[in-house]
Amino acid sequence: SRELFQRTFDEAREHFQEIFRMLFQGGKADMELIESDDPLEAGIEIYAKPPGKELRNIRLLSGGERTLTALAILFAVFKVKPSPFCILDEVDAALDEANVERFLRVLAGFVEDTQFLVVTHHKRTMADCQVLYGITMQRKGISSRMAVSLAEVESGRVDAIIDAP
Amino acid sequence: SRELFQRTFDEAREHFQEIFRMLFQGGKADMELIESDDPLEAGIEIYAKPPGKELRNIRLLSGGERTLTALAILFAVFKVKPSPFCILDEVDAALDEANVERFLRVLAGFVEDTQFLVVTHHKRTMADCQVLYGITMQRKGISSRMAVSLAEVESGRVDAIIDAP
Amino acid sequence: MRLKRLTLQGFKSFADKTEFLFDEGLTGIIGPNGCGKSNVVDAVKWVLGDQRPTSLRGKEMLDLIFNGAEGRAPMGCSEVLLFLERAPEGEADTRPADMSVGRRLFRSGESEYLLNNQVVRLKDVKEALMDTGLGVGAYSVMEQGKIDAVLSANPDERRSIFDEAA
Amino acid sequence: MRLKRLTLQGFKSFADKTEFLFDEGLTGIIGPNGCGKSNVVDAVKWVLGDQRPTSLRGKEMLDLIFNGAEGRAPMGCSEVLLFLERAPEGEADTRPADMSVGRRLFRSGESEYLLNNQVVRLKDVKEALMDTGLGVGAYSVMEQGKIDAVLSANPDERRSIFDEAA
Ligand SMILES: Nc1ncnc2c1ncn2[C@@H]1O[C@H](COP(=O)(O)OP(=O)(O)OP(=O)(O)O)[C@@H](O)[C@H]1O
Numbered sequence: 001s002r003e004l005f006q007r008t009f010d011e012a013r014e015h016f017q018e019i020f021r022m023l024f025q026g027g028k029a030d031m032e033l034i035e036s037d038d039p040l041e042a043g044i045e046i047y048a049k050p051p052g053k054e055l056r057n058i059r060l061l062s063g064g065e066r067t068l069t070a071l072a073i074l075f076a077v078f079k080v081k082p083s084p085f086c087i088l089d090e091v092d093a094a095l096d097e098a099n100v101e102r103f104l105r106v107l108a109g110f111v112e113d114t115q116f117l118v119v120t121h122h123k124r125t126m127a128d129c130q131v132l133y134g135i136t137m138q139r140k141g142i143s144s145r146m147a148v149s150l151a152e153v154e155s156g157r158v159d160a161i162i163d164a165p
Numbered sequence: 166s167r168e169l170f171q172r173t174f175d176e177a178r179e180h181f182q183e184i185f186r187m188l189f190q191g192g193k194a195d196m197e198l199i200e201s202d203d204p205l206e207a208g209i210e211i212y213a214k215p216p217g218k219e220l221r222n223i224r225l226l227s228g229g230e231r232t233l234t235a236l237a238i239l240f241a242v243f244k245v246k247p248s249p250f251c252i253l254d255e256v257d258a259a260l261d262e263a264n265v266e267r268f269l270r271v272l273a274g275f276v277e278d279t280q281f282l283v284v285t286h287h288k289r290t291m292a293d294c295q296v297l298y299g300i301t302m303q304r305k306g307i308s309s310r311m312a313v314s315l316a317e318v319e320s321g322r323v324d325a326i327i328d329a330p
Numbered sequence: 331m332r333l334k335r336l337t338l339q340g341f342k343s344f345a346d347k348t349e350f351l352f353d354e355g356l357t358g359i360i361g362p363n364g365c366g367k368s369n370v371v372d373a374v375k376w377v378l379g380d381q382r383p384t385s386l387r388g389k390e391m392l393d394l395i396f397n398g399a400e401g402r403a404p405m406g407c408s409e410v411l412l413f414l415e416r417a418p419e420g421e422a423d424t425r426p427a428d429m430s431v432g433r434r435l436f437r438s439g440e441s442e443y444l445l446n447n448q449v450v451r452l453k454d455v456k457e458a459l460m461d462t463g464l465g466v467g468a469y470s471v472m473e474q475g476k477i478d479a480v481l482s483a484n485p486d487e488r489r490s491i492f493d494e495a496a
Numbered sequence: 497m498r499l500k501r502l503t504l505q506g507f508k509s510f511a512d513k514t515e516f517l518f519d520e521g522l523t524g525i526i527g528p529n530g531c532g533k534s535n536v537v538d539a540v541k542w543v544l545g546d547q548r549p550t551s552l553r554g555k556e557m558l559d560l561i562f563n564g565a566e567g568r569a570p571m572g573c574s575e576v577l578l579f580l581e582r583a584p585e586g587e588a589d590t591r592p593a594d595m596s597v598g599r600r601l602f603r604s605g606e607s608e609y610l611l612n613n614q615v616v617r618l619k620d621v622k623e624a625l626m627d628t629g630l631g632v633g634a635y636s637v638m639e640q641g642k643i644d645a646v647l648s649a650n651p652d653e654r655r656s657i658f659d660e661a662a
């Protein structure tokens with residue numbers, strides 16, 4: 001129904017503004033629901049202004065800034081109707097170390113009510129996991145699993161496993 | 166002309182098979198030019214079989230395997246008519262350490278005749294650059310450049326620069 | 331409701347029976363390119379009812395069955411089981427907390443759906459999952475390489491992300 | 497032919513004049529998210545003749561001029577200069593080895609094209625670049641987030657990658 005969509009949108013918009021500020025440590029973002037008979041105009045417009053920068057077309061954002069903005073939208077919608085379970089497959093791929101840190105801080109806010117399955121190549125993300133499973137193909141073409149401790153990851157003793165098939 | 170396209174294709178195909186094997190340390194790949202009146206059928210079909218794995222639809226390849234396969238195609242075409250100059254913007258983003266290493270080895274084969282401008286977040290890629298420029302926004306929203314030595318990157322003394330705005 | 335355990339056997343690159351235990355908070359999956367991490371993600375989507383082979387990166391459903399590796403023949407069946415613990419719905423709820431759903435696909439193309447180890451109809455599994463809040467579209471997957479799509483999509487396409495939550 | 501130096505002034509986030517020296521082999525550009533690395537890539541594409549704002553991630557050409565930051569007003573002009581060294585084309589070639597091309601865009605929408613510091617027509621710059629092997633499409637750019645496209649494209653779309661090399 002149109003009313004339900006509007007309520008969902010308004011709630012998501014509020015979360016988006018807040019999550020964006022957390023991910024960027026400042027700045028300002030918004031989303032606008034544009035009703036129009038022209039299908040090229042109608043839809044959801046996104047505005048994103050990283051801290052210290054002017055508001056520009058989102059196409060001008062950098063790769064990492066786009067990832068953070070997209071994550072802010074996806075988590076904002078998630079927060080409207082949180083599920084008990086959520087899967088993240090290498091969502092931190094385009095982020096530098098500092099932004100991975102901010103992303104993890106936002107993620108920590110969801111962990112109380114939601115279990116996360118997180119696939120990652122970032123050591124900082126691995127450090128925040130309660131349990132780590134290393135997947136390997138010791139026999140070519142056949143996947144198997146081994147439990148891996150963070151200490152092993154950080155000491156580089158599993159580099160051969162996490163980085164080289 | 167059709168003949169020129171066919172010759173270009175045949176030459177690229179040969180390079181593709183070889184570069185794929187270098188990037189995957191084995192395995193087998195091919196590309197096929199399918200002529201057809203049916204526009205859904207006509208075009209270039211790609212086959213990729215990583216070492217130790219069976220040949221499957223390329224959609225089943227992993228994110229990193231897709232990147233390597235795509236790079237093999239792009240470099241194969243490049244090799245048919247190499248330019249004096251080539252720009253790579255974070256092409257190593259989806260690759261683990263071992264694959265970055267293999268990618269750099271292939272890149273080394275092109276360096277004699279081509280200058281490369283390489284944007285990267287991978288320390289292993291930085292290690293192969295003759296010169297490194299760090300870009301920062303010390304004044305918010307304004308980019309500036311500083312020369313950075315690999316020793317500084319590896320010692321972590323520029324982490325604040327390369328990783329945090 | 332919380333997930334407890336996932337097992338895969340014959341699902342994509344997981345030829346042999348492999349088990350994952352879920353924790354509170356973040357359960358991490360790591361490993362080199364092509365080792366099978368996203369295949370684990372596909373397994374969870376599949377056992378929770380995803381019917382579209384394209385959403386599991388395949389061309390057809392049979393792509394989901396382990397189809398061989400050097401020195402290992404293709405298998406005849408793909409099976410994924412998911413064990414979870416329900417939250418009680420009030421004092422009157424005397425059902426056991428533990429529950430499991432499962433799914434099998436055979437080379438013949440036939441499918442089997444399991445609920446607490448019994449073969450049932452697909453709709454029985456769907457109803458049980460809906461009760462626990464894990465119906466299709468009720469859990470989120472943020473996919474490798476697809477995050478940017480919400481920005482690169484045109485304004486009209488973006489609505490669908492909100493539709494699911496509405 | 498080899499590239500020697502690139503300067504940006506007023507181009508996207510590079511408000512102040514910034515210079516990059518190119519080396520043999522690999523010249524690396526590093527830095528945190530959003531600091532301006534891909535903007536340097538856009539600058540090279542632009543000075544070598546790229547006319548499409550979308551290919552430079554903008555909506556219109558004016559998006560290329562530095563348009564302000566905290567405590568810094570928008571600028572009136574964007575300028576990128578590229579200095580290169582030509583390879584002699586045989587003993588009869590007595591032209592100087594050093595050559596430069598440049599491009600300016602003003603807020604009015606007017607463009608200026610430079611060849612060896614002289615304002616010339618766009619076609620003069622294009623011809624000079626073609627001679628050195630740097631005409632449009634003659635150099636390669638493998639773009640951030642766009643590598644996968646050659647695989648996700650349908651078979652017919654893939655042809656265009658070969659057309660450029662043919
Ligand atoms: N039916 C199947 N039988 C056997 N192997 C399969 C099957 N389907 C897919 N695979 C293999 O699974 C591999 C892909 O695994 P997956 O996508 O999980 O990798 P990944 O760990 O996510 O890697 P990345 O870090 O690169 O994303 C491919 O090499 C593919 O050949």
Ligand SMILES: Nc1ncnc2c1ncn2[C@@H]1O[C@H](COP(=O)(O)OP(=O)(O)OP(=O)(O)O)[C@@H](O)[C@H]1O
Pocket residue numbers: 050053054056060061062063064065306507508509510527528529530531532533534535536559560561562563564640
């Ligand atoms: N005309 C302009 N004036 C000022 N700043 C601009 C202009 N156009 C783009 N920018 C800014 O440039 C930034 C993007 O820079 P760029 O894409 O080069 O980042 P990057 O270093 O490649 O980052 P990443 O590692 O995330 O890809 C954006 O924050 C954008 O606001």
Ligand SMILES: [Mg+2]
Pocket residue numbers: 227228229367368474
């Ligand atoms: Mg993956």
Ligand SMILES: [Mg+2]
Pocket residue numbers: 062063064533534640
């Ligand atoms: Mg970039």
